[in-house]
Amino acid sequence: MSITKAVIPAAGWGTRLLPVTKTQPKEMLPVGGKPLIQFAVEEAAEAGITDITIIISPNRQAIIDYFAPAPDLAAVLTRKNELGLLNDLARLEDLANLTYIIQEEPLGLGHAVALAHATIGDEPFAVILPDDLIDHHESGLRQMLPIFIEYRTSVIAVETVDAQATRKYGIIRPERVSERIYKVDELVEKPSPEAAPSTLGIVGRYLITPAIFEALARTTPDSRGEIQLTDALTVLLTQQDIYALELQGTRYDTGEPLGWLEAQVAYGLKHPEAGERFRHRLRRLI
Ligand code: UTP
16 A cells, blocks of 8 residues: 555645735745745655645646746756756656646635545545645655554644644544554544643644545535535544554644744754854844
């Protein structure tokens, strides 16, 4: 049961990052000079995924353009003998087979994933939320794949969240299997701290069996009219086991301004050439 397909939902409005997201999908925001969508596509490719469906919103061409050939720019770079840059651009076109599906209205993450049924078909697949950036030498997907292979069922990524922040996450009721691995007994979408069954919150990496599509079709929209992936996973849980892996590494929620800024600083400090100078300048600032 290998996984060769992934869905990257990138059709949200990114309202927490307005005004820049008025014209740019938040997935095009850079961290350390590279847009979030590229981190997601590279993570998938590096985990052996060859076919990626990106869900985009209407009239937002930036992501499509980003991975498409740019002959005019290539001609300029050739003239300037910028071979390194030319290689970087060519690499972008070869990372994976990309297919784009338009989500006409932002009707929720579950709705976005359901749109990919046509391209995913009857195979297990990965879902990567590009705004959750996970900084670790082994990517989120790479950490999860062995669990998927061992248990042959859906695996979701979790992390321990601040007890006061459970309202922002899908929270699991965990049954400990071994270090960092849990069997999921229940999923609760955005519970209050008092109602939360644990502080293990779902973060943006999933390996899911294709049964999710039927579960999504049976999932009713929430009070805001959105179809939530967590609610569909609750439906799926009535049919199959789901495991959760507590990821190693630091997660940055780049979908909110402070998380994005924090990621910028962290990746800036790691920069091989400019990192030390940046550290020095930061010290002066503080
Ligand atoms: P978020 O809830 O973080 O994205 O969705 P958002 O709605 O854009 O954020 P705010 O609250 O308005 O600031 C998580 C992921 O799911 C995608 C987003 O693009 C993001 O990658 N998404 C969300 C969709 O593709 N479609 C949707 O209808 C909702």
